[in-house]
């Protein structure tokens with residue numbers, strides 16, 4: 001549905017050129033919730049603004065529904081843009097208009113009569129569960145309610161795609177959850193494709209089907225969410241994943257040679273990561289039974305990513321080096337990802 005090919009966007013500023021997006025290619029399929037994650041300045045916003053041409057890339061192709069948006073007329077582009085709704089971190093509602101008027105606003109440009117507009121706005125108010133607040137002004141709403149109104153406004157013209165630029169970054173964790181559930185619901189019920197920009201891996205983990213990780217204007221890692229969580233390749237991806245659990249803490253403890261992670265010469269600190277199917281208990285008893293290696297757990301965590309559990313154990317293996325080597329090989333043979341953290 002959205003196919004970005006070799007997108008490059010440079011800003012010419014008085015301090016020199018800023019290469020915000022460098023040769024990015026991505027494919028987003030219909031009905032997907034697609035996450036783009038990266039630290040501040042990675043180029044996420046610029047990339048997503050290239051999808052609806054709020055920013056015009058100097059190189060590349062933006063294919064949307066089989067049309068190259070850079071090669072069509074202004075009039076055709078206006079029509080294609082109507083198929084894309086967008087929401088923002090700070091909601092961008094019109095302060096002097098009521099909730100009802102904010103949602104009705106994009107419909108006023110269409111050839112719809114008053115009754116049709118009213119019907120559509122009421123439908124949307126029901127979808128976002130804010131019927132009773134229709135006459136309120138944005139200043140009278142909570143952040144979560146404002147974002148709900150912004151979602152309703154973005155959906156008013158029945159777009160095929162919703163572009164979300166840090167849509168939950170200004171919200172507390174509880175409200176973030178409710179907005180994510182709403183986005184999930186509209187993705188399912190309205191078959192809407194969603195592109196989510198975020199710097200929070202918890203958001204990606206909660207609702208995305210696929211994710212692209214951006215760093216310095218480039219996509220450095222891309223894949224389905226379970227694979228990226230279970231087998232992250234790049235340091236930046238591992239960093240993001242560690243923010244959703246306490247694994248980063250273990251690295252810090254090892255770095256600081258904390259007593260908890262001090263080992264002697266017949267010991268190694270091993271990280272074991274497994275997906276549902278190969279359960280950790282059977283594995284650990286097998287390690288001690290078959291290889292005469294003791295395996296004690298110092299940290300355990302289970303992430304549920306898209307309903308798929310991914311377990312991580314930080315363990316201390318105690319035993320003969322050769323036996324530990326064989327035990328690790330047995331783990332790998334059983335689809336467990338093994339990382340020797342300290343030996």
Ligand SMILES: Nc1ncnc2c1ncn2[C@@H]1O[C@H](COP(=O)(O)OP(=O)(O)OP(=O)(O)O)[C@@H](O)[C@H]1O
Nearest residue numbers: 011013018020038039040041042043044045046047
């Ligand atoms: N209009 C602009 N003019 C000049 N430089 C810009 C402009 N927009 C973005 N940039 C620069 O491009 C780079 C990428 O910015 P962008 O906003 O796309 O990153 P981001 O990953 O979305 O970060 P954030 O989450 O902080 O918005 C940054 O160095 C930013 O300063």
